[in-house]
Amino acid sequence: MPNSNDTRTLAKDERRFLRDTFGEGDALFDAESTCVFGADAYRNFAPPLAVVRPAGQEQVRELMAWAQKVRMPIYVRARGTNVVGSCVPRPAGVVVSTLKMNRIIDVDAEDFVAVVEPGVITGDLQKHIEKQGLFYPPDPASVKISTIGGNVATCAGGMRALKYGVTREYVLGLTAVLPGGEAIHPGGRTHKNVVGLDLVRLLVGSEGSLAFISDITLKLLPKPESTASLLVGYVQLEQALSAARAIFAAGILPAAMEFMTRETLAAVGKVMTAPWPDTTEAALLIRLDGSRDALAADLKRLKNVLEKTGPASLDTGLGPEEEEPLWEIRRMINPASYQIAPDKISDDITLPRAKILECLVKIREVGRGAGLTILTFGHLGDGNIHVNIMHDASDPQERGRAVDAKERVLALTLSLGGSLSGEHGVGLAKAAHVHKQLGPVERRLMAGVKHAFDPLGIMNPGKGW
């Protein structure tokens, strides 16, 4: 095991190795230039011993061979959009930024694959391939700023997961460099593959704990011709959830089905003119996709279903331009939330669908008990609810109530058969809670799997399970 305290420093020859391998400009040591690599969007900080920026596979292999030899903790990261502290270098170690490994190596409109380095921003990749009529569905909210490497490491989800599934479903193959420097290439360019154990999907979502993922082969789909969206407001929360049920019962599987409850609507209402009446308790934001004529038929059908659910408002957008204002509302949730309080504890619990209403009502009670506003919104379609506990962290007493509220929300989630995370992962934020969801035998197996990849425990230690 690496040193689990933070007293480790970089020996002279260790520093020399990093400088020689990566060059002056891409091996950083001083606190001023390394400190921004010590935190991610979870805002928890630990000082990196060094930051290096490999430019290609060969440097990655050298780094990983060296790290194993000197038992140096390795923290792979890109844009640091992770919200659970998965990128925080604690215990002390070397942070590896993938941002110089940002080539789109290949996009093949016949094979329907893209081969990319981990530092490519997912939104950039999407724009690039969509010009060729190709489509990469996973769309985490961070898609414009997060990288594909991070998306793969966390098995990122997003709005379109309802119809298209999560990142896991789109990784056909990858190169992973193990501690010690050996590289494996499980999977490949074929859309199906069942030869041997599924190392590809084992690496997807492993939060940097097994190996350094140094290139990724993604499955692409034909790009649907068009999209259409609906924003539907209800004066009762129950109505919104009944509407979701009615949509599914009609055999409709939307590309996305987001929702916001009254606290979230109120926050958004503070930063923009809301298209829903004041009495609105919950809103659904639904997107369909498909070919233009089929979409028109589907939209009509969906509206017929929704009109029977007693909506207080119904706005429709046909095609990206008309839809944009509706999705702008969804994107405004995060900035708007800070109108409520300066700090948040955010969770992305996931529930069996039938338990969503009960959970939302009880989360509201938790907020009331704590004297805090809790925003709930997210991916209703797959039961993945974002819970933002708004508070002022500079008030220790309020911070304590917020932390306590988080504990209650997580306990509630597990009592309803839910999962502590649907797409963010464990990181530091949930490390102390994992044993409540995973049994000791499961965790022992995970440790055994980890040991097969990383026997000395140098890959992103201190996180996860």
Add this chain to the structure above:
Amino acid sequence: MPNSNDTRTLAKDERRFLRDTFGEGDALFDAESTCVFGADAYRNFAPPLAVVRPAGQEQVRELMAWAQKVRMPIYVRARGTNVVGSCVPRPAGVVVSTLKMNRIIDVDAEDFVAVVEPGVITGDLQKHIEKQGLFYPPDPASVKISTIGGNVATCAGGMRALKYGVTREYVLGLTAVLPGGEAIHPGGRTHKNVVGLDLVRLLVGSEGSLAFISDITLKLLPKPESTASLLVGYVQLEQALSAARAIFAAGILPAAMEFMTRETLAAVGKVMTAPWPDTTEAALLIRLDGSRDALAADLKRLKNVLEKTGPASLDTGLGPEEEEPLWEIRRMINPASYQIAPDKISDDITLPRAKILECLVKIREVGRGAGLTILTFGHLGDGNIHVNIMHDASDPQERGRAVDAKERVLALTLSLGGSLSGEHGVGLAKAAHVHKQLGPVERRLMAGVKHAFDPLGIMNPGKGW
């Protein structure tokens, strides 16, 4: 490791344990009653030491505790539809039939999950849930006779994989009983879950090599309102492949896109009246699904695309009744193949899509060189091609040519960046070839993962990687 020779016999106390645990009727020992459990559809046989039929979780745990203690190889199976010999009990051990564990425990139209025991026939489950407007997409050709446990163990694919993905995408959670009798319950009823390493997908497709999967929680979708199918014939193979490209380029992702080349069409033509002209070199069989009105629009659009590809014939079926004769053709391939020769070696290679034409042409050359008819057909959409090398195995010289042709096809597949199996798995049939696809480090990692689950190597030994 268990004895790797086949000389092991059952000790008296071992026999007694099995009889006491499962009762007279469900612990079989004599050759007459156990012999049918010694083979699967691969038609390779090894005599079981015993066959037991657990009726529930408790018996499974007792069995697995005992098996670990006495280092007894355990071969879990159901209907034995496996075509690569994954169910063959060699080295000698105990075969466990899951056919008495065939309860549909729960179908929940709100959660959109089904909880089932492994012995449920997948087609029966589908019929059962479709009555409630629910949909379980994976549809291996064996769906009416194979079980969900086997489908999970092999990560079964099927026709609808193109649009809906494979079995892996639908397993939300499961119970797995480890050697030693401990049970784990990774995953659950939530549609998303990223807490810890992905043990669920590691078990899916593991071909019985890690643990006994004793119940399964499946993700369900809303059932599409209707379906439509097209059968399109071409006088050139290239045209059929161009047509597939044109469909994708138009942004259409069919639910299924099957194909048959001339050898397969000729075989089918021997057992039924073919709807295509004699000059047909290749045919595509395409299915769309969706709501009725959208489907009409999509079908029109698809026809517009296809009319520009110069088809020699085009038959359409709207709704299950009209479609049935078209899909009957697809189902007739297997029985029709025996009109060509009494035996087959079958493979399910998978290729990067752009390599399909080259591969088909070269497989034909392999057949010509061997003086054998090779049928090619299958899941064009995801590059998963079934290759049936027809021959008369009673002629040793012809059998030799068939075996040699198989070697050539597999080498060709790998040279084109393909995979040895898209959905059948490795089993016995490909065990000797796996090292050509998987590198030594990958195989070492797989062995490490296996060791974490099954340290004594009692789970389905002698197969796989």
